[in-house]
Amino acid sequence: MRSDRRAILGAGLFATLFGASLGRAQTAPPMAKGASPPGLPQPVETIDLWPQGAPGMPATPPAEQVTERSEDALVTDRAVLGITKPRMAVFQPDRPNGAAVLLIPGGGYRHVVVDKEGYEMARWLTARGFTAFVLFYRLPYDGWAAGSDLCLSDAQRSMRLIRHRHAEFAIDPERVAAMGFSAGGHLCADLATRFAARTYTPVDAADSLSAKPVCAAPIYPVVSMTLPDAHPGSRERLLGANPTPAMEAAHSPDRNVPGDAPPFFILHAEDDDVVPVQNSLLLRAALKAKAIRVEMHLFEHGGHGFGLRKAVGKPVEVWPDLWRGWARTAGLG
Structure with a gap:
């Protein structure tokens, strides 16, 4: 088993470094101009979600674009939009503990912020034995046939493929497990409450499996799609400029909690000036009303989008260890 795993790691690393099409190596991770920072682990493999292409392609497909927003050559901060090949970037630990986390970066449903809320968290997880899958999901304003269920389709398919x-x-x-940040936190919570919703036509044997995560961690999440609590940008990109109350309700995870939802870990800073903390409070109340296990941590300071890098030196920097301790009690181990 160990030698087989080494072979998988070696093939994936070779494909990542040299662009070879080996085994199941598929759409490459995104690259902006310039090389990756030295010394940082990179994905060993990518997994395309849809073997025959993503369903419901727009008549005029978007073009994938990668923007490097960091001015520091040692700290990348890439934002990806126009995704037509949704995929997962795989980070593998040297000594796997048998558990996996689907990471769902944020970006306000405008783009996918892959470094700060994806790759950095993946490296933290793999250093502790978890296998991490960073999700590059399609964006709802690009005209896909699935409409406002588009991102959930990709999240469900990811869980099943893992x-x-x-x-x-x-x-x-x-x-x-699933963990998401900001708008990715909305998608994480949507997955953990609507895991059984039929959002696409099954394509292979993987789709017979459950999309329910063993536990979910929405971090500073968008939750409500109803103003004034909703994050306006996420709401408009997901539902359009003038959603009906029924659409708002259908895509607000706090209003769709089933009795068999998984345990939740929720984290928010009370001084978040982008996504109001009320989003997390609404989700916690809804979970409690259904007797679903939930642990929530509120921090006085932290703002929005702190991830790992912006939490350093603040009380909120302890959040990953809080999650890890809680996850042991929620079936992740």
Whole structure:
């Protein structure tokens, strides 16, 4: 088993470094101008979500674009938009603990912020034995046929593919969690409350598996789609300029909590000036009303979008360890 795993790691690393099409290596991770910072682990493999292409392609497909927003050559901050090949970037630990986390970066449903809320958290997780999958999901304003269920389709498909391929990554299929940030936190909460919703036509055997995460961690999440609590940009990009009350309700996770939802870990800073903390409070209240396990941490300071890098030196920097301790009690181990 160990030699097989080394072979998988070696093939994935070769494909990542040299662009070869080996095994299941598929759409490459995004690259902006310039080389990756030295010394940082990079994905060993990418997994395209849809083997025959993503369903419901717009008549005029968007073009994928990568923007490097950082001015520091040692700290990348890439934003990706126009995604037509939704995929997961895989980060593997040296000693897997059998658990996996689907990471869903934010970006206000305008783009996907892959470094700050994806790759950096993936490196933190793999250093502790978790296998991490960073999701590059399609964006709802690009005209896809699935409309406002588009991103949920990609998240559901991701969970099913991770379970379908669990043996390749030494993962227990019952120990797959989800974690999302900001708008990605909305998608994380949407996945953990509407995991059973039929948002696409099954395409292969993977789609017979459950999309329900063993536990969910929305971090400074967008939750409500109803003003004034909603984040206006996320709401408009997901639902359009003038959504009906029924549309708002259908896409507000706090209004769709089922009785069999997984345990939740929620984190927010009270001085968040982008996504009001009321979003997390609404979600916690809804989970409590359904007797779903939930742990919530509120910090006085932290602002929005702190991830790991902007939490350093503040009380909120302890949040990943708080999550890890809680996850042990929620089935992730």
